[in-house]
Amino acid sequence: MSKQVKALVITGYGTNCEMEMAHACRLGGADQVDIVHMSELLHGEYRLDDYHLLNLAGGFLDGDDLGAGQAGAHRWRYATVKPGGEPLRDQLYRFINDGKLILGVCNGFQLMVKLGLLPGFERRYDHRLVSLTHNDSSRFEDRWVRLRVEPDTPCVFTQGLDKLYFPVRHGEGKFVCAGEGVCSLLQENKQVVLRYADGETGEPTMAYPANPNGSPGGIAGICDPSGRLFGLMPHPEAYLHRTNHPRWTREELPEEGQGVLLLKNGVNFIRDNLL
Amino acid sequence: MLARIEVGLKTRINDSFGQATRKRIAADLQLAVEEVRTIKVFTVEADITPEQLQAAAAGPYCDPVTQDYALDSLARRQELAFDWCIEVGYRPGVTxxxxxxxxxxxxxxxxxxLNDQEAVYTSMQYLLQGELTRGQVEIIAAKLLANELIERFTILDHREFVDQGGVPAHAPRVTGGDQWRVAEIDLNVSDETLLQISRDGVLALGLEEMQVIRDHLADPPVIEQRRGLGLGEKITDVELEVLAQSWSEHCKHKIFNAQISYEDTVSGEKTVFHSLFDTFIRAPTAEIRRQMGDNDWCLSVFKDNAGVIRFTQDWNIAFKVETHNSPSALDPYGGALTGIVGVNRDPFGTGMGAKLIANTDVFCFASPFYEDPLPARLLHPKRILEGVRQGVEHGGNKSGIPTVNGSLVFDSRFAGKPLVFCGTVGIMPTLVGGQPSEHKKANPGDLIVMTGGRIGKDGIHGATFSSEELHEGSPATAVQIGDPITQKRMFDCLLKARDLGLYSCITDNGAGGLSSSVGEMAEDTGGFELHLDKAPLKYPGLQPWEIMISEAQERMTLAVPPARIQEFLALCRRMEVEATVLGTFTDSGKFHVLYQEQTVACLDMDFVHHGLPPMQLTARWTPPIHPELELPAAPNLGEELHGLLGRLNVCSKEYVVRQYDHEVQGGSVVKPLTGAENDGPSDAAVIRPQLDASEGLVIAHGICPKYSDIDTYHMAACAVDEAIRNAVATGAGLDHMAGLDNFCWCDPVQSEKTPDGPYKLAQLVRANQALAACAVAFGVPCISGKDSMKNDYMMNNVKISIPPTLLFSVVAKIADVNKAVTMDAKKSGDLVYLLGTTYDELGGSEYAARLGGIGNNVPKVNPVAARRRYEALHQAMTRGLVASAHDLSDGGLGVAAAECAFAGNLGLDIDLGLALAEGVYRDDVLLFAESASRLLVTVAPADADEFEQTMAGAECSRIGVVTSEPVLRVSGLNGETVLVERTEDLKRSWQHTLAF
Incomplete structure (x- = not known):
């Protein structure tokens, strides 16, 4: 196997953030980054098996008709690859079983929960136990939010990070568990990775607009128990350079945006464990 | 089977959409409802088993974590308490x-x-709890939840609902005959009948135009030719519709190309202009390009769907702004959604095709707090605002194009017709297949291919309907609903086809549909043959003329060489994009249309495109004289400032801005909201289209219809100046800046309905004169534009004409985005400068409007002095000497200073006595006059000397200092403190008005 870290960004059917996601992967150190249209996957021109990092980027799959990511998840579940007819989901589960990484941002996170990739309790990646529903405000909103990275989570993307600042851009980002038990298990397993935080105290908050959607406990992102599958509502790929920051003209900021840090972690993990 | 699947949130989950609906019922209709729950209904008409229906319900249609579903009534299953049920669904054929x-x-x-008989339809069920009468529920349904033009609703009270077991299944399938026919219309009739034919058919053709058509058909060689093709002496409906569309004001810009006799009754001067467009728009651009010589970065101006300029060595930029006013008046959501996804197709269909990187939007409405009775057929301005806002939200956000710049302008006359300007910027490689990307050309023998959506009855007569005033008979079919996802899928596919070199020409299907797109592309080759029966339809029952001019959305027309057609069609199939060969481009000189091999239209290309004689119009300018303003003896300046900040034209538009994604694609550098708390008003947007390069684009606009009440010359000059100033304030230079003009006028053609036509036309002439003078003086060429000339409302003898409006949009290159500047004060101790001179110019100002008047002293632009000032400021910015810069517009210095201070969470201490002014003797005039070409700038003390040297001779006065105490403090002309306000309070006044 070659020693190259290969990242795949899937686009098509309403994905919108593929370009900046691919840029993030490059800045994070991936050696090969391909933006691949869903139809190219479905015609066997590209295969998930050839990559280490799968990016499910933001957008509006199928216009978010039927609910965010809902129709997109349905496609992943039922579509087959021509010729041959291999179910696409087989490639996906093989990818996961091989210990590779999946990063889902916004619509990608919505897709992951609607496919049941998250929370992934007991390595079951087709069990829908959590979801993302309409913001309490009932509005789509674009605003930057402060995030607290929970300590000691297995998430490979957030190792060594504690505070992040990214924009949210969604109408359906309120986290919902199927029941109390699911929520406690998420906490127990340390699968809650990011929480919306108060600007002053840095503590998780329920107060709007610091918590933009009313997510309980301020949950903004979760991972699977292995930490290799990570989904989050805020957009790390929207903060790759200091000039992306809303106050770059008035604050001293490092050249590199915080979004790059997540990808660097992912790429380093791949280098250390998968090559 | 015909069945319903109902899906709703589990009862333990908060129905935020239901709650928002309840709030809007209370706020907009003043009706108290205790609770609203919502249920999505899927009506399935398909040949499937009950098990398959169940699987669809449980699978793609329902989220098992948050939702329940029922194959009968979910409300009953969930045991919801409610008093009334309103169900809203689309009418047949609506997208x-x-x-x-x-x-x-x-x-x-x-x-x-699915086969042609199978489909799934959606509707929305609202369950209302509260003591309401049926009449009140009907008001809620008709005035808020449904638009009866495109939707129908069912109302059931609780008992009826229970008795019926819920709402019965109903599939809004289009039913129509399969019989097609082509009507022949006899034009050898009286003038009166000719006009009747035009009116009844929504053709918007005038008598003279009808006569030209009649005479052409009577020409013996024409008769001879037609006979050869099996056509009679009468014109076919297809032909008449084609001519009406091609010759519509919307498509042909007859007024801008008319011969106009203009008289200025003050100077007595009389002039004849042969075409406003050639004289005042095209010629100045040519002149500026001549001056640029070898550095001319204009690549394609006025000839394509968008203007194209060079950006970098490897990339070009295309920019277009359109309006979608008439449809937005009837169906704000669908109209605006179609507006944005429609203008997306312009840069996409420019040259060989551009990838879309930014949207802009400017809306003109009446006050959302409008309380007077509304004339017939007009929707309440709040409803229009909300519908338009949401339409652009869905169109822009779902397409993945950031909405980076825009504004909201308010005037009561926009109740008659709202203005909805939507713009899109695209980027394309300088070369496609080794050829300049801005060029495209169909060749004889190329196949006519239509891609994307299918054709339905939507948008029929859009072009002609927007070429007349809004009236009782304005057709519902003119309204469409855009589909951003189908369009995005098509764009993904066509960009690949472009890079593979699979087509030779591309254009969009907008106004006029195939008639326009194919007709225009065929000008390259000199003819075409189009087979309408091959066109894919949404449903059967369309007549040939309807297929020809339908403006059904999400369609592009391409010219594909026969050698590449198989590859092109295979790519489209793979990417699930419908593509159909409809005919061939020829050099026959004929506009030739067939249906099932029978000729249904055959016109000379030359007659279609050049057969229309220019209009002859008269314009007469007599300046209006308004009562002079009565200024208060001792105004409380603090109170006045708070009042101005809260005015609709000044206040924060954060409510709208936040609901648009302005950062997607990752290139956001200066966002619409900026400052210490991310909520100050940016003057312009800066984006970085190539994430690994430092070059960027600055995008801004200017619009000030309020000055039209005094003189449209100064309205237009101020709009151009404001657009350029906004861009300069954010870091753009003038040397690489292009403009777009969008005129929205009230009908300026004298007629019974428009006795003041000559005055309105003179207003148009004057605005054009100003545009030309400013473009040349600033060296900013127009590269594209559009006009919409019939923005009137006419019903039951009530006429509302919009104030004449010019939107001037600019796009400029910034060499290094790291040099961009924002408007917020940065540090205490920084020095405050006012650039430009203030005059006694309160005419048309916000302050004047607050005092209930208009006045006469309208702001006047001196573009030569302004250019010098802007160039000096740009130099200072390039050297990194400027901490903040903010343009002065609505509300003048007072508003700009307040915004600069509160956006920075700092204070400003300024002395009016230090400001450059001429003929100003009052503090309120100095604070609130809207004199043009002024900016408020802050500079770090260490940079002050160099800044002042750079600005020497550019009317720069140091008027104060930034303070750490967050207070705006103003010393008056007599040296006394005349205003002390906490910036926090000023900000609250600015934010509360539109905090919906």
Missing amino acids: DNEGRTASQALALLLGRP
Whole structure:
């Protein structure tokens, strides 16, 4: 196997953030980054098996008709690859079983929960136990939010990070568990990775607009128990350079945006464990 | 089977959409409802088993974590308490995007495509709890939840609902005959009948135009030719519709190309202009390009769907702004959604095709707090605002194009017709297949290919309907609903086709549909042959003329060489984009249309495109004289400032801005909201289209219809100046800046309905004169534009004409985005400068409006002095000497200073006595006059000397200092403190007005 870290960004059917996601992967150190249209996957021109990092980027799959990511998840579940007819989901589960990484941002996170990739309790990646529903405000909103990275989570993307600042851009980002038990298990397993935080105290908050959607406990992102599958509502790929920051003209900021840090972690993990 | 699937949130989950609906019922209709729950309904008409129906309900249509579903009534199953049920669904044939996605999901589940008889339709059930009468529920349904033009609703009270077991299944399928026919119309009739034919057919053709058509058909060689093709001496409906569309004001810009006799009654001067467009728009651009010489970065101006300029060595930029006013008046959501996805197709269909990187939007409405009775057929301005806002939200956000710049302008006359300007910027490689990308050309023998959506009855007569005033008979079919996802899928596919070199020409299907797109592309080759029966339809029953001019959305027309057609069609199939060969481009000189091999239209290309004689119009300018303003003896300046900040034209538009994604694509550098708390008003947007390069684009606009009440010359000059100033304030230079002009006028053609036509036309002439003078003086060429000339409302003898409006949009290159500047004060101790001179110019100002008047002293632009000032400021910015810069516009210095201070969470201490002014003797005039070409700038003390040297001779006065105490403090002309306000309070006044 070659020693190259290969990242795949899937686009098509309403994905919108593929370009900046691919840029993030490059800045994070991936050696090969391909933006691949869903139809190219479905015609066997590209295969998930050839990559280490799968990016499910933001957008509006199928216009978010039927609910965010809902129709997109349905496609992943039922579509087959021509010729041959291999179910696409087989490639996906093989990818996961091989210990590779999946990063889902916004619509990608919505897709992951609607496919049941998250929370992934007991390595079951087709069990829908959590979801993302309409913001309490009932509005789509674009605003930057402060995030607290929970300590000691297995998430490979957030190792060594504690505070992040990214924009949210969604109408359906309120986290919902199927029941109390699911929520406690998420906490127990340390699968809650990011929480919306108060600007002053840095503590998780329920107060709007610091918590933009009313997510309980301020949950903004979760991972699977292995930490290799990570989904989050805020957009790390929207903060790759200091000039992306809303106050770059008035604050001293490092050249590199915080979004790059997540990808660097992912790429380093791949280098250390998968090559 | 015909069945319903009802899906709703589990009862333990908060129904935020229901709650928002309840709030709007209270706020907009003043009706108290205790609770609203919502249920999504899928009506499935398909040949499937009950098990398959169940699988669809449980699978793609329902989220098991948050939702329940029922195959009968979910309300009953969930035991919801409610008093009334309103169910809203689309009328037959109206675009139902979610229904389309639901159909595709069902097909995937079944493992087979749905046939023509099968479909899924969506509707929304609202369950209301509260003491309401049926009449009140009907008001809620008709005035808020449904637009009866495109939707129908059912109302049931609780008992009726229970008795019926819920709402019965109903599929809004289009039913129509399969019989097609082509009507022949006799034009050898009286003038009166000719006009009647035009009126009844929504053709918007005038008598003279009808006569030209009649005479052409009577020409013996024409008769001879037609006979050869099996056509009679009468014109076919297809032909008449084609001519009406091609010659519509919307498509032909007859007024801008008219011969106009203009008289200025003050100077007595009389002039004849042969075309406003050639004289005042095209010629100045040519002049500026001549001056640029070898550095001319204009690549394609006025000839394509968008203007194209060079950006970098490897990339070009295309920019276009359109309006979608008339449809937005009837159906604000669908109209605006179609407006944005429609203008997306302009840069996409420019040259060989551009990738879309930014949207802009400017809306003109009446006050959302409008309380007077509304004339017939007009929707309440709040409803229009909300519908338009949401339409652009869905169009822009779902397409993945950031909405980076825009504004909201308010005037009561926009109740008659709202203005909805939507713009799109695209980027394209300088070379495609080794050829300049801005060029395209169809060749004889190329195939006519239509891609994307299918054709339905939507948008029929859009071009002609927007070429007349809004009236009783304005057709509902003119309204369409855009489908951003189908369009995005097509764009993904066509960009690949472009890079593979699979087509030779591309254009969009907008106004006029195939008639316009194919007709225009065929000008390259000199003819075409089009087979309408091959066109894919949404449903059967369309007549040939309807297929020809339908403006059904999401379609592009391409010219594909026969050698590449198989490859092109295979790519489209693979990417699930419908593509159909409809005919061939020829050099026959004929506009030739067939249906089932029978000729249904055959016109000379030359007659279609050049057969229309220019209009002859008269313009007479007599300046209006308004009563002079009565200024208060001792105004409380603090109170006045708070009042101005809260005015609709000044206040924060954060409510709208936040609901648009302005950062997607990752290139956001200066966002619409900026400052210490991310909520100050940016003057312009800066984006970085190539994430690994430092070059960027600055995008800004200027618009000030309020000055039209005094003189449209100064209205236009101020709009151009404001656009350029906004861009300069954010870091753009003038040397690489292009403009777009969008004129929205009230009908300026004298007639019975428009006795003041000559005055309105003179207003148009004057605005054009100003545009030309400013473009040349600033060296900013117009590269594209559009006009919309019939923005009037006429019903039951009530006429409302909009104030004449010019939107001037600019796009400029900034060499290094790291040099961009924002408007917020940065540090205490920084020095405050006012650039430009203030005059006694309160005419048309916000302050004047607050005092209930208009006045006469309208702000006047001196573009030569302004250019010098802007160039000096740009130099200072390039050297990194400027901490903040903010343009002075509505509300003048007072508003700009307040915004600069509160955006920075700092204070400003300024002395009016230090400001450069001429003929100003009052503090309120100095604070609130809207004199043009002024900016408020802050500079770090260490940079002050160099800044002042750079600005020497550019009317720069140091008027104060930034303070750490967050207070705006103003010393008056007599040296006393005349205003002390906490910035926090000023900000609250600015934010509360539109905090919906």
